Amino acid sequence: MVDNSFIENRIHPKIRLNSICPYFTMFPITFPYSVLLNAKKTDVVFDPFCGRGTTNFASRLLGLKSYGVDSNPVAQAVAQAKLVNVKREEVNKLCSDILFNFEPKHVPSSEFWEWAYHAETLINICKLRDFFLEKDQLNDVEIALRAIVLGTLHGPIMKTQASYLSNQMPRTFSTKPNYSVNYWKANQLIPNYVNLLQLVEKKTVYFFNDDLPETTDGEIILGDSRWVGNVFEDKFDWIVTSPPYFGMSTYKQDQWLRNWFLGDKDDVDYSSKQQLVHWSEKSFVISLSQVWSNAANKCNPSAKLVIRFGALPSKSKKTPQELIEESLSLSNCNWQIENIQSAGKPISSNRQANQFKNAAGSYVEEIDVFAHLN
Ligand SMILES: C[S@@+](CC[C@H](N)C(=O)[O-])C[C@H]1O[C@@H](n2cnc3c(N)ncnc32)[C@H](O)[C@@H]1O
Missing domain, CATH: 3.40.50.150 (Vaccinia Virus protein VP39)
Structure with missing residues (x-):
């Protein structure tokens, strides 16, 4: 059985x-x-x-x-x-290669973006975004990394180690720009710098572990x-x-x-x-x-x-x-x-x-x- x-x-x-x-x-x-x-x-x-x-x-x-x-x-x-079928080391390496060797073509700028992400975190997110947008088709490692970033793009601020890249936000849905800015201002919530590579490394250990079925x-x-x-x-x-x-x-x-x-x-x-x-x-x-x-x-x-x-x-x-x-x-x-x-x-x-x-x-x-x- x-x-x-x-x-x-x-x-x-x-x-x-x-x-x-x-x-x-x-x-x-x-x-x-x-x-x-x-x-x-x-x-x-x-x-x-x-x-x-x-x-x-x-x-x-x-x-x-x-x-x-x-x-x-x-x-x-x-x-x-x-x-996907990936090894976590491959996903981590891809992330590190992009962050160290790629320049973003577009970094959004408005009050919302200034409050949503620390400036350096946003540049790193944009490096990954533009890397993926340049591709016609993604391989398994790229699909895995993209999903990790999607999953960490926004969520609550944790007291200890960062689990999400954004300023305070729900993880299940994205709040609208005006509402979000008003909320952050009213609560004096300044976005923290989040080390994207470290976050990805933490997530790959969790999600792409050795028990994952074929x-x-x-x-x-x-x-x-x-x-x-x-x-x-x-x-x-x-x-x-x-x-x-x-x-x-x-x-x-x-x-x-x-x-x-x-x-x-x-x-x-x-x-x-x-x-x-x-x-x-x-x-x-x-x-x-x-x-x-x-x-x-x-x-x-x-x-x-x-x-x-x-x-x-x-x-x-x-x-x-x-x-x-x-x-x-x-x-x-x-x-x-x-x-x-x-x-x-x-x-x-x-x-x-x-x-x-x-x-x-x-x-x-x-x-x-x-x-x-x-
Ligand atoms: C209730 S959700 C499905 C959730 C899914 N069972 C899961 O566990 O994630 C319904 C989905 O239908 C999609 N959807 C709505 N209209 C559609 C259409 N015409 N063709 C394909 N997908 C559609 C929505 O984008 C949404 O993701």
């Missing part, structure tokens, strides 16, 4: 890599892992809303090939890191799952995913600093291209049905679909179950629902349900939907 108890322990060396960078509304690794325990070794897994790649990392833990798509560049960059094949694609074409080498046997809730369309803006590191402009971009449509429940259901239909075309016969989903009571008139049932039926692809069950009480502060607990003023229960292709 294989002992799977490690999956409950977020800091177990085998699964630490999954938390290399927080991501708004990620689901717990236990969910895709427990679903995929039922997969055959040759099965191929797909997540059309892969976020930080939790499903892909669960697939890796189980030796399964997996693919992911997400329309947010931060999600793609973080999810890609879940599939990588598995797969690919993470930046795109819109409603339309993404036949770019995959394989047909899928499992889709394990969690779509955004209806009304939840600010993934890019909430990650604007990390998106800046990936090449966006020096301020928040409020456009929401390549997202599901959130104007009305009807348009949302239609765009979700397009994802199920597009995915069905890439599946093997009798493929399984497992969806975790919820709702914001302030935005939705319909229940999560009604929205999913309608979207599956509209997809016209014979997705047959086998079972729908409560996902239980949210336990992690990062789950979609909890993000809105306070704003919505009430507890949002998520559901797990189990279906297969008929």
Whole structure:
């Protein structure tokens, strides 16, 4: 009997890599892992809303090939890191080579940037940013280093050793420039110098440790799952995913600093291209049905679909179950629902349900939907 108890322990060396960078509304690794325990070794897994790649990392833990798509560049960059095969010395060396030999082409300057980072720390961040932006394609070591920087770009100031590069900020989302500056000024928070190389060295020991399981094949694609074409080498046997809730369309803006590191402009971009449509429940259901239909075309016969989903009571008139049932039926692809069950009480502060607990003023229960292709 294989002992799977490690999956409950977020800091177990085998699964630490999954938390290399927080991501708004990620689901717990236990969910895709427990679903995929039922997969055959040759099965191929797909997540059309892969976020930080939790499903892909669960697939890796189980030796399964997996693919992911997400329309947010931060999600793609973080999810890609879940599939890399690197030695920590290689990542440290790359970081040191860039910091000592590379000059940044652009260093942003505004009140926000002056308060967000110590001037020298910002120059070092920009060296790495420009190095990555010059590349058409990144290798595994580069993907790993980029994800570490994304994960440390902002977060709380620690009393002892620095764990994040920024002035005080949440780690899960980037606060808007005006709000941040006012907060730092009001609290007299001056950004400290952070030694980026030392921080990377500390993180590589933690994330790329010797217990990390062998990588598995797969690919993470930046795109819109409603339309993404036949770019995959394989047909899928499992889709394990969690779509955004209806009304939840600010993934890019909430990650604007990390998106800046990936090449966006020096301020928040409020456009929401390549997202599901959130104007009305009807348009949302239609765009979700397009994802199920597009995915069905890439599946093997009798493929399984497992969806975790919820709702914001302030935005939705319909229940999560009604929205999913309608979207599956509209997809016209014979997705047959086998079972729908409560996902239980949210336990992690990062789950979609909890993000809105306070704003919505009430507890949002998520559901797990189990279906297969008929
Ligand atoms: C609930 S999150 C998924 C979180 C993921 N399960 C995890 O653990 O990180 C939903 C994701 O869907 C992505 N998304 C929204 N519309 C999309 C679309 N049309 N195509 C692909 N991804 C989309 C968002 O960027 C977001 O990352």
